[in-house]
Amino acid sequence: MGVETVRDAPIPTWFGVGGRADHFAEPASMDELRALIDRFEGCVRVLGDGANLLVDDAGVGGVVVSLAKMTGVTGPIEPVEGEGVVVLRVGAGASLPRLIIETVRAGLGGLEGLGGIPATLGGAVRMNAGGAFGEIASVVRAVRGVTLVGEPFERRRGEIPFGYRRSGLAQVVITEVDLALTPADPARLRDRLKEVMAAKKASQPLAERSAGCVFKNPTVSGERVSAGRLIDAAGCKGLRIGSASVSAVHANFITADRGGSARDVLALIERVGERVAEVHGVTLERELVVWGREDAP
Ligand SMILES: Cc1cc2nc3c(=O)[nH]c(=O)nc-3n(C[C@H](O)[C@H](O)[C@H](O)COP(=O)(O)OP(=O)(O)OC[C@H]3O[C@@H](n4cnc5c(N)ncnc54)[C@H](O)[C@@H]3O)c2cc1C
Numbered sequence: 198m199g200v201e202t203v204r205d206a207p208i209p210t211w212f213g214v215g216g217r218a219d220h221f222a223e224p225a226s227m228d229e230l231r232a233l234i235d236r237f238e239g240c241v242r243v244l245g246d247g248a249n250l251l252v253d254d255a256g257v258g259g260v261v262v263s264l265a266k267m268t269g270v271t272g273p274i275e276p277v278e279g280e281g282v283v284v285l286r287v288g289a290g291a292s293l294p295r296l297i298i299e300t301v302r303a304g305l306g307g308l309e310g311l312g313g314i315p316a317t318l319g320g321a322v323r324m325n326a327g328g329a330f331g332e333i334a335s336v337v338r339a340v341r342g343v344t345l346v347g348e349p350f351e352r353r354r355g356e357i358p359f360g361y362r363r364s365g366l367a368q369v370v371i372t373e374v375d376l377a378l379t380p381a382d383p384a385r386l387r388d389r390l391k392e393v394m395a396a397k398k399a400s401q402p403l404a405e406r407s408a409g410c411v412f413k414n415p416t417v418s419g420e421r422v423s424a425g426r427l428i429d430a431a432g433c434k435g436l437r438i439g440s441a442s443v444s445a446v447h448a449n450f451i452t453a454d455r456g457g458s459a460r461d462v463l464a465l466i467e468r469v470g471e472r473v474a475e476v477h478g479v480t481l482e483r484e485l486v487v488w489g490r491e492d493a494p
Pocket of ligand 1: 321322
């Protein structure tokens, strides 16, 4: 099947810096996606909303795939007797913020704690997006998609090794997610969503060009501690390398100037990591995904 691809295409990310894709495509079906995997021999990267992604300045080879045409919602598909949940089947390219608004309006609870997180559904599941108000893993019932060797797969919730900001779903394209949501009063869900959004606005530079938290919160002496607080205490707030700076609002956010470079962001990430290691003796692990030409997809 001949899916159209665009050559030397920009890769839209929230950072707004970095290189281009040798090929870019928007498959509209599983068949089209599998044809692309076949044609590019598995050298396929999936772009979600680009909200946790930095692309190296040299760009990437193979094909970058966006699932912007795979966003349909079907459901309820399973009335789950005795569990009190409604299951929706949603295309992985769906916008998470839009889905949150729609489910809140429909009186289906479970996603409202993820307000203010920019993502596609597939990207949110892959990263197990979340925070103080919950994480997406708690409403995932099943995930379907295709592996990078073109094999369809399905994993039920219990088979997915979800953890803090990870799902273990690597080397796959997630195309569809079943969400188990709980019927609730829409007004109560809306109030909760407003509370969550207000907390996010007060603590994060939502309007700047960033990818959210760069580092995971590390575990120190058995306890999860805030990476932002460690970075701040290491004197990194406001630190700048070229076009990249550590946000003055939230020290775990790095922001990029318009027209800046991925190289500056990467250098600043390294500098911050070194300072935190020197001052606190803690090695920070990156949450941000970085795509480089030399790396395997
Ligand atoms: C202002 C701001 C605030 C943020 N706040 C939070 C927060 O509170 N909590 C939080 O967890 N995150 C937060 N983030 C980070 C980001 O929103 C999440 O990591 C989100 O899950 C990224 O989803 P995405 O669709 O943009 O994925 P992308 O950034 O496009 O991709 C991230 C990774 O997921 C993979 N991926 C994407 N779609 C699929 C798919 N369909 N199948 C397989 N792999 C896929 C990509 O290949 C890549 O490896 C924030 C980001 C910003 C910019």
